[in-house]
Amino acid sequence: MNSQLPAPLQQQMAELLGDGWLSDDAARRQYGQDNSRRYALADAVALPRNIEQVQAIVRACRQHRVAIVARGSGTSSTGAAIPYQGGIVLSFERMTRIVALAAADRYAIVEAGLINAQLQQAAGEHGLFWAPDPASADVSTIGGNLACNAGGPRAVKYGTSRDNVLGLTAVTGSGEVIRCGSLTSKDATGYDLTHLLVGSEGTLALIVEATLKLLPVAPHRASLRALFVDVGSAAAAVARLMAQPVPPSMLEFMDRACIRLAREVGGADIADAGALLMVEVDGDQATLAHSLQAVSQAVRGDGLLSLETAPDEASREQLWAARRQLSPALRTIANGKINEDVVVPVSRIPALVAGVEALAAEFDLPIVAFGHAGNGNLHVNILFDPEDAAQTARAQAALPRLFALTLSLHGTLSGEHGIGVAKREFMADAFSAATLDSMRAIKQALDPDGILNPGKVLPA
Structure with missing residues (x-):
């Protein structure tokens, strides 16, 4: 890839995007970082307003x-979202429309840049909601949620992003607009490209518009x-909780x-214990008491x-x-944090927690x-002082051990954060060579020149 853009x-791009084409140093720095605290300098930033502009950018x-x-x-x-090979960062921040919200059919069609919380507010006016509720819901976009298959506490009952998307419009690496899925919750027509693109982290196609499944809001909730x-x-x-006929709407754990x-740091009123469960049930008034009794x-x-x-x-x-005080509490004891979202069978x-304690x-x-x-x-949060070289080295050494432990327990590397670059090289431990080759073949078919988010997800 070119490290500097051809004239x-x-x-x-300047003619196509007008003030949506940014090449000044401040913009390049701003869009060269994400919440991973990693950084690389983009050559320019593109802020398209519609699908046609996205397609024109990809083709050029x-x-x-x-x-x-x-x-x-x-x-x-x-x-x-780090532009390690330079090039263009394409931000969807100007594509934020709710194209349609069909309350009777319980779906919404939205652009990729819409903020999760904004969709929840609009759907809530009709007594509906979109199930994914990541911790970043107030700032994260629908396109970002779909790119990494975001979940959140409600996923235990209502599913992740992949479970709550009906269809997508996307631009492939060859500049073609593809539309997959439908407006219906049942669809057995052709290959399931919709769920293939969800979780692909922008490496196969750029999701520009999504048709999302909405669910009715339960009128009552109770917790224990x-x-x-x-x-x-x-x-x-x-x-025992997950064996109940109706699963809890949230089920959170603390070690x-x-x-x-x-x-001690967050000031929560909790006695000392070996583990904690937070459980929530939801439903109508007639059934809530029974549900709470069942989980109790x-x-x-x-x-x-x-x-x-x-x-x-x-x-x-x-x-x-x-639960809400936990993340701020972590930040008070260590400036450095490696936050991994591994998954194992319940x-x-x-065994996972015992292994984590042994690693600590x-x-x-x-x-x-x-x-x-x-x-x-x-x-699993590995906490360290980034100014301390020895602590940093130990934290980096603990990471592959955590992944090896997870895989030995028949788990997987990520539940909702995705792979990016942080876990890319561990993909060879998680999948066979033949499986990775199949993934590369799909990448080649949809992005023949490898221009979409190069260097992410798949190991070299």
Whole structure:
């Protein structure tokens, strides 16, 4: 790829985009970083307003062999939005329309740059919501959510982004506009390109518009918090909870280190324990009491230390405050954080947490685990001081051990953050050579010149 843009391409983009073509140093720096704290300098930034402009940008870049990195709000923690090979960062921040919201058919058609929270607000006016609720929902875009198959606490009951998209409009690396999927929740027509593109991190095609499945908002919610003597007891409770006919709408986990941080640093009112589960149920008024009773019964078992229920909204908010205080608490004890979102089968959560505790002792670093217990998706945070070379080296050395542990437990490298560059080289440990070759063949078919987000996801 070119490290500097050809003059004809610059002129063509300036004429096409007007004030949406940025090549000053400040813009190049601003769009050269994301939430991973990685950085590379783009050659220019493109801010298209419609599908036609996106298509024209891709075709021009293909002609000149210039890389394109698509960008939403830059919330990636894996470096997926970093322009390592220069080229153009294509930001969707001006494509934010809700094209249609069909409440009767429960779908919305939106542009890629729409913020998740803005969709939730619009859908909420019709008593509906879009299921994915990542922690970054107030700032992350729908296109970004789809690019990494974002989930969140509600995924345990309502699914991830991939489970809640009906169709896509995207521009391939050859500059062709493809439309896949439909307006219906059932579709057995042809190859499922929709779900192939979700989670592909902008390496196969640029998602410009999405048809999303909306769900009715449950009118009532109730929560409970359970403390356990150890992780094994909590995991057994998770298995019982997930065996219920109606799954909880949220099921969150904290290990002993997280509980201590939430209490000592975040000021949360939590007693010392080996593990914590936060459980939420939702439904109508007639069924909520039964659902709360069912999950309360499922939580009870060997190793339970205490159980606190929150049947109304005020007490519910008080219970969930500890979960919200956790991330700020982490930032107070370490400036450096490697946040991985590994997934294991639920029955293997105790083995994962025990392995994480062993790694913390071996590498002499704080390592804490919390996350979405119902689907085994835990956020493992390796904390270190980036100004301390020895701590940084130990943190980097602990990372491959974490991934090896996860894979040995028949888990997977990412549940919702994606691969980007942070986990790219570990893909060879997760998949066979034949499987990776199949992925490369798909990449070649949709992006024949390799201009879309080069160097991401697939190992060299």
